[in-house]
Amino acid sequence: MHRLIVIAGIIMAGQINISEATRLVTDRELELTGFQEAAAFKPVCDFRNDFVMVYGTGDDRPDYIKSWVEKGYVPHFMTGIAWGGYQDFKDLNGNNIMSLAQTRADGTQWLHGKMTPYIVPSVEFADYICDKLEPIIDSGVKAIYLEEPEFWANAGFSDAFKREWRLFYDEPYERPGSSVDAQYKTNRLKYYLYQRAIRRVAEKSKEYALHKYGRELKIYVPTHSLINYTQWGIVSPQSSLIDSNVVDGCIAQIWTGTARTPNVYQGRLAERTFETAFLEYGVMQELVRGTGRKMWFLHDPIEDNPKHDWQDYRFNYKETLIASLLHPHIWRYEICPWPSRILTRKYPSNSQNASYIPDDYLTTLCIVFNQLRDMNQQEITWTNATKGIGVFIADSSMFQRAEPAESLAQINEKDPSKAGRKDIEHFSGFYGLTVPLVKLGIPVMPVQLDNAARFAGYLNDYKVLVLSYEFFKPQNPALNQAVAQWVANGGSLVYVGGDTDPFNQVSSWWNSGENSYKAPSQHLMQQLGLDKDAPTGEYEYGKGTVFIERCHPAHFTHSAAAGEKYINIIKPACKAAGLEWHENNFIQLRRGPYIIAACLDESVSDKPLELEGLFVDIFHHELPVLERVKIKPGSHSWLFDINKIKKDKAEPIASAARFESWEQSGSNVIFKLSCPENAKIVTRIYLPAKPVKMSIDDMAFSDYKWDEKSSTLFFESPDKPRQSIEINW
Template sequence: MVRSRNEEKTGFQESGPYHPAYDLQTDFVMVYGIDDSMPTRIQQWKDRGYIVHLMTGVAWGNYENYLNGQIDGRTHWDEAQMDRHEERIIHGDTPEIPYMVPTLSYAKFLAERIRIAVDAGVEAIHLEEPEFWVNGGYSEAFQREWRLYYKEPWAPPHSSPDAQFRASKLKAYLYTRALDRLCTEMKDYCLTTYGRDLRFYVPTHSLINYTQWRIVSPESQLIDLPSIDGYIAQIWTGTSRTPNVYQGLRKERTFETAYLEYGMMQELVRGTGRRMWFLHDPIEDNPNYTWSDYQQNYYQSVTASLLHPAVSHFEVSPWPRRIFQGKYPSEDGTGKESIPQDYATTLLQVMHTLGHMDQDWEQTEDAMQQVGVFIADSAMFQRMKIEDDNTPAITSKYDGTNSEALEAEGDIELLNFSPFYGLALPLLKHGIPVRPVQLDNVRRFAHYLNDYKVLVLSYEFMKPEYPDLHFALAGWVRNGGALVYVGDDTDPYHGVRAWWNETDSKYACPREHLFEQFGLKDAEDGVYQVGKGAVGYLPVAPEGCAISEEGANALRTMVMKTMEALNNPDCKWRPKHYFQVCRGPYIIAAVLDESVADSPVTIPGPVVDLFDPSLSVKHDVQVAPGEQVLLFDLEKGRVAVGEAGCIAASSRIESGSRSSSGFEFQVKGPEDMSATARFYCSKQPVAAVMDCHDKAESIPFEWDEASGTVLLRYCHRSDTDVVVKVSWEASEVQ
């Protein structure tokens, strides 16, 4: 379990000073926020052995001195994002903290603040959540940017689909421009001034969530910026519990949504060499749930992330202070309570296990049948529903906590994002490994689609920004790919000013141009051979695949028929009601509800249950529909005969050694937190002690003869030199 912090496998963010109560012992920490206390906080975490990064908001922050003109003598309130009612769009409930239009002046201001962090010696900087709200685009600064970008008078975004599409496209461009200027300037400053490299990362929600919540962000555009070194996938219960519709039923589907979101972010960096950390949050921003609710949803999101083994770096928690020192509603509704000890112990076990997920992996027999569902950045550009009277159906800002406000406006359908989920959930719920595929990357990377045999596409909720995407798709199909297109050409955004309707050959929608490349100009419902591949055409609105079982079945049938047309024995429809992957000795599995079966799935042992605070040894595990597991395979992970080895621990294991009479290891973790560790052990122990500054105290242990393992229980201390010693000879007991 010993690993170098330089690998930066795990980290967390924290705005408070160092405190032993939430010292998670990850590889790095992201000190949050730039203020007078920042240099002190950086040094405190450095002194505890952490690699230190800095995180700060790029769309909002305590920037009153800039807004009020104390920086350059000019007030900048005209750069606050504003809706059509001339109301500022604010972060949280603080009027003095608006979301910003990223002007050149604002980017310069941020650069000067970042310079302070560079001078303080951080190794990397995370510019969090470049967000522009769909219902924004009315401030004076944005109107000026419109004139400069489009060279025409500003049009209110709610006035037409074209105005909304163009406004959102400009919003994404502005944040791309700001990040490029800021990061390039600061990298040059750091290298010139200090002779060291500085890294920049962007913590961002998934494209799926930003589209669903009606937020515009650069997303895949950042791949084109050499100054950006990677991302943090900000996916957690708060995003993934957003309800969606499957077979007519709207409800929370945290596991399925998280599975798609993490898949989207894995796809975002595939083949780029950029770093991606997957975020987990044991609670969430909404403080109104119970610990049992948080725990259940945490297991779902962690499991969903681990089913995407191309990523093995993790932000194990934002704000550990609010987890280990916060209080949340009790189960009986009588008040608030601190985190249960068992849950805290389990969290630490999982967090330290995440640092060891960079393993060879193998998937069950469904690996060849993964199906890609296309989504593009442009999906964010058409998230305002324009009514006949040019009044948007939804005017509220949605941040994951106020669905009631949207429901009160009478149009929750836009939040459901059923055009996308209608294509993904009918396949996912039948055990097909669905991968959201970034359409924009098709033109960035020559062989981007080679990993896929089956792709699903619709232009009813997004648009292709360049015609050469279709040439690549046509070549992929002719070389043996199966493309299923779903759409009825009724989306009002087909009429926006774009390449498909501004050339000599006018197309009513981009699908017509795509089908022309296949030689299927007059195609109707059905499956068509195109070269070595096939095209399936289902001319229905994609949201129709979400609102009923018949709609979901129609999509599944079309996908099956198109796959069959390939005559490829490795590309078959194999429905099941679970997902499972093995990453080295770790087994990750989830059993689906609303699926093809309602029976449990049995995973043979012996295994250790890593979601169990007692790290129990089980001879087999029954996983019921709606449940998830993270297990350690005791046979696959077994160490050499006579050796001792750590299976799992709720501590950071800094060092260890073995002798003929026992073994010992150094442990670190949050102060006063109950901890467990299970080790392979060549003999039955006779004693276990915790040694702190040469003062030893006995700790309880449990021997499991069948597995040859020992479970140790102890309590973390704030001291750095704490050693646990296990002896199997009485003479070694101290």
């Protein structure tokens, strides 16, 4: 039996008092789950969640919004801020939207589709978007989502961008690839441009809604994770969104397509969807931790690439789903983008074996979509976990992803103090510090360094922090000061890096004015009371400890031996911080009555994770009751623990339909279910005793299964999207 370590949960703003409600019976105004769709209401897409984000700025969108509202959905709206159907844009000189296209060094343009460029967001363009949004606000939406503010790192050669350079820097334009300084400055400008665009659109839209209708409009930003944007070579505002009071939160756009991006572990390049998704969702949880801003985690039951089959989609969806559920302080979800893409298309595309979604997968999805409304749980318990280790990452990691980054890297990987070109390509500096820990069952968190100076006490939840300035830079000296203060208060800091990154040469605070450091780490060392070139070793500072390793963090991805070297640095850091060390081939978390577990491959053991108790398998279309669960390496489970149910009353456990209401009186319960068209409705509920009578829509019903050991009732309803059930026992 595994020893349990209880970790105190973070209570987010607006948390629901779940103890006073019936499980799974929730008010849509809580906006716990939603999806995006660029069409009017369709019964087949009626997943019965809380809100819909109608997509796009066409003239028909107000009618689309009305159609969803009439079916009970809370109306939201989403449009792209970096691309979209903006072909009617004209600037003051009469130029169309292509004049704002992001452009590569060879003059080619970044396109999302025909006449749909990725955009250099000028002030004119932001004002154009504001005008587009006014009829949407008139239609009564409660929130607007400005999706994916993205500027490609290898762009920055257009006339539109050159104008922005002159306005921002007040100096002649420099070609981005001409030096590390020019590239860094280019991407810092891109970062600013989308900050400006979002702020301008948000402020004007909020003012319009409040002035005209007296309505408070919310503005959210759906965005990929900082990890993914960095690896894919995209610049986006990320943590700076929190600096603006007009941005109310984000959607973490993480799905199979981002998480299956290969990385290197023990010298092998491979897709590691679960591990990557775990880190991606983690950094997005960190983005809003302690801010009171809302965050929805996105899942996608398929992905943008239509050439995979349903088995691939299902497996990777489960990996990303479980990864997200292992972050217990987020409990709102975008259940899927584009329901019609899932329900009305065949996959793999262009294949004679293409087929529509399998019935059992559709039923499973309906169960999952409903169950996600029950994840705001106050009991958070990790099993046998080393909890309290974080690895820093910062927004400036996006500034180092284009030329001359690769050409200045070593061609091979012989020098462990330097990054090779493949290391740069695969973002191995970051993964070398994180994946070895995840593979040992350690729920390590990517920590947003930029927030360390924004919020007092931001680092207090961590005992051990790992930092390297080899793949990002601190944007101001206050960040080093915050880290040093955390160490002085008793933390263990592991610093990895040989100060070999060419981007140390960029013009910034550490080498300007009175400062003449060759790297920002030298300033950090002095803040820690050390020589600025302190060698590999262990040092004390205040109540804490500093461990220095003078190699490049990408080195830890090159072989099993290199990875073990890294772990042997982290272990004494944990000991110094009083953090007990555990190695497992699993990560397991309890959230209230739910157990979320991942058994890891490439780990310390090939032994399956075995659980005993009385569980319902949430990710199974028949919601089976299980007394023993065996999770093989590379597999994952989401279980409902029946033993956590209060035995004195009936209670919903799970269903492919939404529980619209639940009324119990004595030994009788009446509840209503609703679900999408053509979906198989399966339901399992707990009853204090075996039923003696059951009816559906006033018709006697006896085709149910009673499980005596769990005191639960399972039934498959007739194929009706709305129904009322009454049970007596």
